[in-house]
Amino acid sequence: MTRWRARGSGPSSVVALGVVTLVAMTAIGEALASAPVSAAGKQTITFAESGLGSEGAQTQKAITGFEKANPSIKVNILVLSPNSTTYLQQLEQRFIAGDSSPDVMESDVTYPAKFGKAGWVKELDSYKPNLKQFFPTEVAAGQYKGKTYAIPWFDNPEGLFYRTDLIKTPPKTPAEVVSDAQAAMTADPALKEGIAFEGAKYEGAITAFATVEGAFGGKLNPADLNTKGNRAALTWLYDALYVNKIAPQAVTGWMEGNVESEFQAGNAAFAINYPFVESSVAAVAGPAKGHVGYIPFPANPGGTPGSALGGEMLAINAKTTHAAAAYKLIQYLTSSKVETARAIATGDPPSLPAAYTSTLLKAAPYFKQVETLNKYAQPRPVNPNYLQISSDLQTMLSSVFSNLSKPAAALAQAAPLVKADAAGTGSGGG
């Protein structure tokens, strides 16, 4: 005991030791984090992405090409969650902590306005990006208050898939989608549903709704949500479940992967989904293989063919000390050659109209249809409070798809909440 005391290891020393250890660990961590320039002058940057499988492999391939073209830059890939909500949270935690890593990141089309307003990502206009080369709707998704915060990487227009062996002529109106689905279900008992769509309580339900609403003259305008067009679109989806019975109630648990499986397995005559379904159906032997049509959702009189803009963009961390290297990576990844290679390998549609070349169309003819859909693709609200708006919309759609609320009542209830959230005056500040 005496010897222990003689060494001066009193409680205060224990505290001091703990503090010193913490400080030392923090210092080592900081030193490691802020030492991406090696003695040889090589810079190391980190690129955050959510891609797994073929997308992840293709990103790795592109990064290897970039490093070969830029020997002074090494890129570490940080693979975050494939779930978009979790991915966003993982990024936000880093931003909030003031982390300079990742230097450059993949961003859903709905994030840049929020990132820009929060000051988390760098404003990119100083690099004078050639924005005219991209599809304009996706460029708009990367801007907030007239400034550009993200560059389009790939462009994912959601549309209507149909089985060409069961539906000989593509439907021209929403009513024809219903009658074609019913006829197909009667003709082919193997079909389990006329149409499959994303109905789970998540972001995909909003894109499914956004795909349909334009066809009825609706629009996801936070200031004016409860419109005739939106009511008609939501009623069409509700009726698909409970009146026309061309969709099963199981859609309330379906995300795009489930919808893809249903169409791929030959269970559905129609499916609302993203272009990747084309390549995934072609990859597996099944009743749908070789019988896939892909169109915008057919319009009612007064509407326009419907498609929702999905897609991914690239942004630079505001705290990075390697902005120039990060921007070089963005330029490389959004070059026509690299986007074309990605489109062929993964089915991710290029964000550059110029990339829809004969080479691409020869390798994957369905990109012709994707190019058409891109003309109609409508963005979701570009608003820094989009996540709160999304939360309101998800609750509304989930209520309707589960038959807890009727479309008109659900829209009337959600409209003021969405309006308040868009203005930043909603409950909980948001």
Add this chain to the structure above:
Amino acid sequence: MSTKSVARRLRLPSIGGPPPIAGVARKADRRLGYALVAPAVLLLLLVTGFPLVYNLWNSFHNVILSNAGAPQNFVGIQNYTELFTTPGFVQALARTLGFMVVSVVLETIAGLALALMLHRAFRGRGMLRAAILIPWAVPTVVSALLWTTMFDPRSGFVDYLLGILHLPGSQTTWLAGEWTAWAAVIVADAWKNVPFIAIILLAGLQLIPGDVYEAARIDGASTWQSFRRMTLPLLRPALMVALVFRTLQAFLVFDIIYIMTGGGPGSTTETLSYLNWQAFLVDTNFGYGGAISISLVVVSLVIAGGIVLVMRPRT
């Protein structure tokens, strides 16, 4: 100057007090004790105390982290006022308390039955005792995903089983209805947590001496009387531990809801912890989120205190 203080000054042994050497040793022991627990206390302060104080501070300020440049000014009890005047919060509070009561009551009854069964001597008892712990050892996220698949109306086991047994509900889309979604969540929650209660109660049962039952049997007590008059009162300490743990876990339920229903259909399965997640990680509103957190802490303390008060052994 008193005799005692003179004795202390002269370092003389005091009458009736402990010898000075023993006193010094005790003081040194106490210091060693403090030093030994200091790291644990520090760690606790860091991981529990700091977030609690930080949340408390946030709850009285306007802290929206995605609103760059906005001043984090003092707003008094505004976040709390907003909380209790928002229908979503009040509804979530009612749902959470409802889930807590129903799940804990059902799980406690099932856990007690399981513990009584495992307390009896039978072949393979040791293996069964180990096996029932498996659901508890499975991470909640995994068990929630597992049950989501089981409740799938197309390929799930639940509808299939109901179908082959010709029971009602075989065509149910469980997670699409308010009450059916809650039923599915409660079943999934019970599957994971009944073993936890059973093991705690089993430990309590093993502490009850066998001769107590023997005496009751000689006195002519029936099985029910033995259970009612002896097992339950003697099991009270173990039951209290199990109830405190499970009630608080049920009150703070999040992961099983997040995975199985996402708070839906609509917002019918949104609980307080779900709202808390939304405030912090979706809205990055740390002021409002802090107010929810502090409310959760206060209600948790009231619940735990209430259970201890009701269940504490009476002398």
